[in-house]
Each structure stands twice: as C-alpha cells, then as structure tokens.
Amino acid sequence: MPTTIPAAGSLPWRVRDHALEVALVHRPRYDDWSWAKGKLDPGEDWASAAARETHEETGLRVRLGVPLPEARYTLLDRDGKPGDKVVRYWAATVVGGDGRLVNEIDDVEWLDPRVAHDRLDYARDREQLRALVRHHQAGTLDTWPLVLVRHAHAVARGAWDGELDTLRPLDREGRARAAALVDVLGAYVPERVVSSPSLRCVDTVVPFAAGAGMKVRTRNGLSEEGFADDPSKAVRRLQKVVAAGRPTVLCSHGPVLPALLEVVHALAGDADPGDLARLEAAARERLVKGEALVCHVAGAGPSARVVAVERHLP
Structure with missing residues (x-):
C-alpha cells in the first residue's frame, strides 16, 4: 500500500504597476x-512547513494568506516504492528576506499569471494558479490574519491549590502545545x-510573542471573570x-469564545461552505484547547469580511 508523503508550499504574489505577479522557482x-x-x-x-520551505527555497520570508487547492500525485521513493504525495498550498505575501538562494533552487522569477501558466512544467500546478487569480479578481487575495486561540491544557481546577484561578498554570501538555x-x-x-x-492564556502565546520580539497585551474583558461581569467587553x-485590520492573535477561554465566534461568523457571508463548516464546528467545540483558528479577513472595519478559515489543532 502506498505511503502518504506530506508536503507544503506557497505561491508568493505581488502587484506591480497594477498587475498581478507570482513567483516561480527553478530546480536544476x-x-x-x-x-x-x-x-x-x-x-x-x-x-509552518509552507512558510519554512518558501523561505529556504526563495530566501523570502512570507505571510501565509488564503489556502489554495492541494495537489496529489504518485511518485517513487529512493527504494522504488510508490508514495502518494499530498502538497498543501497557500497564497503568500512577502514580508522580508534577502532573496538569497541556498537550497536546491537556482532561479526565482516573478511572472504575469499568463506567462507563469505557460512556464509551469506540471499541469497540476496550474490549479493553484487559477485559484489565486480568482481570489485576486474577487478581491479576496489581499487579506490579513485574525487568529483566535483557546488557551492550551492547564492544571485541572480540582488539582490546583492556589488561591486565584487566574494563576492556574499550563500543565506539561499545555507547555508543549505553547511551544508548538x-x-x-x-x-x-x-x-x-x-x-x-489569566496565566494559562498568557503562557499559551508568550513563547511566540517573545520569539517575535512582541509584548502580550492583556485585556480583562477576554478573561472568564471579565466576561462574566460584562460580556460586551470581549x-x-x-x-x-x-x-484596525492588523494581523492579530487573540487568546481567550472556552466560555468567552462563542461570543467572539458569533462576530466572526457574521463576517463570513462570502466564505465557501467548507470554511463555514469549519467555523461552525469550531463554535460547537468552543475550539479545542490549544487550537488556533485562522480567519483570513479582506478589508477592515465596516468592509471587513472573512473569506477563508483554517483550524490548527493540537
């Protein structure tokens, strides 16, 4: 039986002189x-793999945007055994990097989609290109991420002998998830x-924030206690x-998340049925502890709309 080989990548895009361009790589x-x-x-x-591989192969640091169709095909491994390769793709915008090529790639070119369509060597790669162009035409390609996180697994209330529940810490499983x-x-x-x-929320996101050189901004309205006092604050x-329309991570608790997800759902009228299903499933479950729900938002303020949704489960 063929094994499954998971892989991930991205389609970096930009607009130059009002024209869309995408970045292709050449493998010598x-x-x-x-x-x-x-x-x-x-x-x-x-x-994580999509962002890492894009940086390794192009020298460009990217922010992942809307997911694109995945590719599936069969190949032979080094021992000549067949494997089913599954590649997940995202649209991506460049946020940094020097463009220095260091890993298996000898050229990167930014091309008009029509030129890129003809340059691609594999028909399966054109499906992602067509989807990216459709997003561009629909105004849903240029997005920013709103990431809702439910705190990771904490020491059980019954096992916690501290005076304040807000100081209840993550357990070993929760700390591992925070690192992941x-x-x-x-x-x-x-x-x-x-x-x-609450400590269990802050400690879920502080490893990322510290590594990125950011502070975690705490808001009492996002706590269980603050929400109980006034649900409208969250x-x-x-x-x-x-x-504001800025890429943001927001970490809170199970009892608070349904109210937040109602806001997100109201913005998701343009999302496709699969995205709506993921959003509704997350709402039913109040997100899994340690889950990151990534909502790709086009626009800001009154014009904001959620156009794609991803669930990253522990």
Missing part, C-alpha cells in the same frame, strides 16, 4: 519550474498578540481588532 536537479514547496519535518504543522504554536503562528506573521490576563475588543 529536475530542470523544472514549479512552486516553492517541500516535505514536512516530523511533527511539523502544514502551515510558535511556528504555527509565525507562519501568519502576526503584528499584535492580545490575551486574557466583543468590543474583537471589533476593535477588525476595525
């Missing part, structure tokens, strides 16, 4: 033009991290994030 080993991509490391998240979230959140390059002041906090 195969003498082909394709998208930047590569295999997942053991235990690695798909999105560093690369997951990093793939979307957030600019702000906002959290409930909603207003999220509305302020949407009004």
Whole structure:
C-alpha cells in the first residue's frame, strides 16, 4: 500500500504597476519550474512547513494568506516504492528576506499569471494558479490574519491549590502545545498578540510573542471573570481588532469564545461552505484547547469580511 508523503508550499504574489505577479522557482536537479514547496519535518504543522520551505527555497520570508487547492500525485521513493504525495498550498505575501538562494533552487522569477501558466512544467500546478487569480479578481487575495486561540491544557481546577484561578498554570501538555504554536503562528506573521490576563492564556502565546520580539497585551474583558461581569467587553475588543485590520492573535477561554465566534461568523457571508463548516464546528467545540483558528479577513472595519478559515489543532 502506498505511503502518504506530506508536503507544503506557497505561491508568493505581488502587484506591480497594477498587475498581478507570482513567483516561480527553478530546480536544476529536475530542470523544472514549479512552486516553492517541500516535505514536512516530523511533527511539523502544514502551515509552518509552507512558510519554512518558501523561505529556504526563495530566501523570502512570507505571510501565509488564503489556502489554495492541494495537489496529489504518485511518485517513487529512493527504494522504488510508490508514495502518494499530498502538497498543501497557500497564497503568500512577502514580508522580508534577502532573496538569497541556498537550497536546491537556482532561479526565482516573478511572472504575469499568463506567462507563469505557460512556464509551469506540471499541469497540476496550474490549479493553484487559477485559484489565486480568482481570489485576486474577487478581491479576496489581499487579506490579513485574525487568529483566535483557546488557551492550551492547564492544571485541572480540582488539582490546583492556589488561591486565584487566574494563576492556574499550563500543565506539561499545555507547555508543549505553547511551544508548538510558535511556528504555527509565525507562519501568519502576526503584528499584535492580545490575551486574557489569566496565566494559562498568557503562557499559551508568550513563547511566540517573545520569539517575535512582541509584548502580550492583556485585556480583562477576554478573561472568564471579565466576561462574566460584562460580556460586551470581549466583543468590543474583537471589533476593535477588525476595525484596525492588523494581523492579530487573540487568546481567550472556552466560555468567552462563542461570543467572539458569533462576530466572526457574521463576517463570513462570502466564505465557501467548507470554511463555514469549519467555523461552525469550531463554535460547537468552543475550539479545542490549544487550537488556533485562522480567519483570513479582506478589508477592515465596516468592509471587513472573512473569506477563508483554517483550524490548527493540537
């Protein structure tokens, strides 16, 4: 039975002189033009791998945007055994990097989509290109990430002998998840991290924030206690994030998340059925502890709309 080989990549895009361009890579080993991509490391998240592989192959640091169609095809491994390769792709915007080529790639070119269509060596790669162009035409390609995080697994209330529940810490499983979230959140390059002041929330996102050189901004309205006192504060906090339109991580608690997800759902009228289903499932579950729900938002304020949704589960 063929094994599954997971891989991930991205389609970096930009607009120059009002014209859309995409970045293709050339692999001298195969003498082909394709998208930047590569295999997942053991235990690695798909999105983390997409951002990492893009940087390794193009020298460009990217922020992942809307997901694009995945590719599936059969290939032979080094022992001649067949494997089913599954490659997940994202649209991506360049946020940094020097463009220095260091890993298996000898050329990167920014091309008009029509030229890129003809340059690609594999028909399967054109499906992602067509989807990216459709997003551009629909005004849903240029997005920013709103990431809702439920705090990771904490010491059980019954096992906690501290005086204040707000000081209840993450347990070993929760600390491991907080460490894993560093690369997951990093793939979307957030600019702000906002959290409930409860220790289990702050400690879920502080490893990412510290590594990115950011402070965790705490807001009492996102805590269980603050929400119980005034549920509208958490909603207003999220509305302020949407009004600002800046890439943001917001970490809170299970009892608070349904109110926040109602706001997100109201913005998701343009999302496709699969995205709506993911959003509704997350709402039913109040997100899984340690989950990051990535909502890709086009526009800000009154014009903001959620156009795609991803769930990153522990």
